[in-house]
Amino acid sequence: MNPPALTFVSGIGPGPSGTGALMIGLMNEAAGDTSTRFLYKVPRRSTLLGLLKYVVGRASFAGRVRRAARTDGPLVLMHPQTIGFGIFSAVIEARPVTWMYVLDAYVFCVRSYNCLPQESAPCLRCLGNGGEAAAQLGCVNWFRAGPFQEHLPGWVRSGRLRLIAQCESQARLLRDHFGPEAIVRVVPLSVPDVELPATPPVRPLRARPAVVFHGACNPAKGAAHVVALARLMPDWDFLVPSDVKEYVHHFGPAEGLPPNLTFRRMSWADGLADAVAQADLVLCPSSWSAPVEGAVLKSLSHNGLVGVFTYPTAFSSEVPAEARLELDPSDWPATVARLRRAVTTPAVAASIREAARAYITRYLAGSDEMVRKIRAVCQAG
Numbered sequence: 001m002n003p004p005a006l007t008f009v010s011g012i013g014p015g016p017s018g019t020g021a022l023m024i025g026l027m028n029e030a031a032g033d034t035s036t037r038f039l040y041k042v043p044r045r046s047t048l049l050g051l052l053k054y055v056v057g058r059a060s061f062a063g064r065v066r067r068a069a070r071t072d073g074p075l076v077l078m079h080p081q082t083i084g085f086g087i088f089s090a091v092i093e094a095r096p097v098t099w100m101y102v103l104d105a106y107v108f109c110v111r112s113y114n115c116l117p118q119e120s121a122p123c124l125r126c127l128g129n130g131g132e133a134a135a136q137l138g139c140v141n142w143f144r145a146g147p148f149q150e151h152l153p154g155w156v157r158s159g160r161l162r163l164i165a166q167c168e169s170q171a172r173l174l175r176d177h178f179g180p181e182a183i184v185r186v187v188p189l190s191v192p193d194v195e196l197p198a199t200p201p202v203r204p205l206r207a208r209p210a211v212v213f214h215g216a217c218n219p220a221k222g223a224a225h226v227v228a229l230a231r232l233m234p235d236w237d238f239l240v241p242s243d244v245k246e247y248v249h250h251f252g253p254a255e256g257l258p259p260n261l262t263f264r265r266m267s268w269a270d271g272l273a274d275a276v277a278q279a280d281l282v283l284c285p286s287s288w289s290a291p292v293e294g295a296v297l298k299s300l301s302h303n304g305l306v307g308v309f310t311y312p313t314a315f316s317s318e319v320p321a322e323a324r325l326e327l328d329p330s331d332w333p334a335t336v337a338r339l340r341r342a343v344t345t346p347a348v349a350a351s352i353r354e355a356a357r358a359y360i361t362r363y364l365a366g367s368d369e370m371v372r373k374i375r376a377v378c379q380a381g
Contacts, residue, residue: 004073006036006375009065009091011082013040019079019103021192021294029371035073036371039064041082062087069094074378076101076164085147092155099378101164101187105289107152108177110134110141113220115288117250120225120329122289122313128177157181164377166291167315173289185377188367189292193268194301196360200353201277201302208260209236209343212279214272214295215286217242217263218250222285222309225329229283230261232336239275241266268298277302280343285327289313300324301360304353305342307335323355 008026012019023040030036042057044050065083068075069091076099080088092098106112110131114123125133131149134141155161156178163182165171166189174184211229215221217240230238237260240247244254244263266272276282282299284306292315299306300323307325308316316324325342328335342348 003035005034005071006073006371006378007068007071007075008036008038008040008078009068009075009083010038010040010078011084012079013043015043022078022103022189025190025192026371029369033371036375037068039068066090066094069098074099074375076374076378079103080148081106088148089151092161095160097160097162097381099162099164099374101374102166102170102174102291104291105173106148107174108149110139110149113218113288115220117219120287120309122287122311124289124313127173128179153178156183159183162381164374167318169313169315169318170289170291173313183381185380187370187373187377188363190367190370191292191294191297193273194294194297194360194364196301196357196364197277200304203278203280206280209280210278211236211238211281211283212272212275213238213240213283214276214299215284217246220286220288222283222287223247224251225285225287225327226283227257227261228329228332229336229339230258232332233339234258234260236260238262239264239279241272241275273298273302279303281305281307281325281339283307283327284316285309286314286316291315297360297363300356304356305349306356307339320355320359323352323359325352 010019010023012023014020014023014027023038027038039061041061042054044054065087075091075095077083077088077091078101080100104112105114108126108131116123116137152161156163163174163184165174165184165186168186171184171186175182213223213226215223217223223240226238226240240261240263242263243265247263248254266275276299282303282305284293284296284299286293286309289311296306296308296316296319300319305325307327308319310317310326325338342352
């Protein structure tokens with residue numbers, strides 16, 4: 001007898017990044033497996049046929065999800081904000097148990113990226129409470145988290161909604177927020193494009209070390225810290241893979257930016273992969289409680305000399321100390337000295353890169369077969 005179908009429901013369909021890339025990975029793994037199905041909102045396309053599929057898919061999405069909720073097989077929700085609260089709550093109410101693969105911090109933070117622009121560390125003011133601090137601080141609910149935050153605690157504590165975290169640090173954060181009644185399991189996130197090169201890249205000889213920032217140009221990803229380091233290290237060159245207009249949008253006028261800082265828009269498939277691989281150092285200074293970050297994993301695998309913040313609520317803290325370079329915004333002089341020593345001392349750089357390679361090898365082994373592992377978690381309860 002075939003097992004009941006495992007159903008994934010996502011408000012975001014297959015796409016080039018983030019949840020879309022995760023969907024592609026899960027669907028590729030489950031290809032040909034009739035016991036796994038995927039329901040998602042069809043993205044808008046510019047062609048007439050694409051527009052027709054978009055309209056029909058959006059109109060039928062709620063009905064398809066509600067029918068799936070009435071089946072016996074396990075059901076996993078992803079990215080609830082784009083599923084919509086009405087559909088999400090209908091699924092929970094229709095079933096004794098529903099699972100959710102948690103993708104970000106929206107469960108307790110209306111910003112979703114739980115950091116404030118003027119602070120360096122993750123903001124945990126709304127963790128484990130009703131979120132009153134968000135209103136006091138003027139936090140904008142960009143990600144439509146409000147109704148979810150009101151109802152999630154009751155569903156989770158009753159056991160009707162059970163959580164799958166990407167990593168141990170995220171699991172601890174979820175338990176801290178929802179309490180000891182929360183059922184939280186961990187299935188490591190499989191990230192596309194994380195692969196170890198057969199041979200290490202050849203980095204060109206340079207008169208000035210080259211640093212690449214691997215992240216979006218916004219406060220949560222730590223762009224301001226890259227600027228701070230560029231000011232303190234005028235003899236090094238820093239690359240931000242974004243248009244300067246994005247920096248201005250988040251941080252204000254670009255006048256006064258250090259001359260050793262270059263903005264150049266590029267994606268991983270369009271130049272960034274090579275830039276990361278050939279850099280002397282890569283920076284991933286996320287300032288929020290980031291779960292598994294593709295930028296960190298790809299930087300470790302393709303370069304190996306990576307600077308990160310190591311806040312205990314963030315995935316980067318799980319990278320072994322010998323495989324990372326710790327950035328400390330409370331002591332930039334010590335951080336600068338640490339970076340200079342690592343880049344200019346070949347033995348130190350080689351040791352860190354070797355440790356990073358060993359860590360990525362272990363991570364890849366532990367993060368494969370996500371569909372199988374999620375199915376096992378759902379069956380075990």
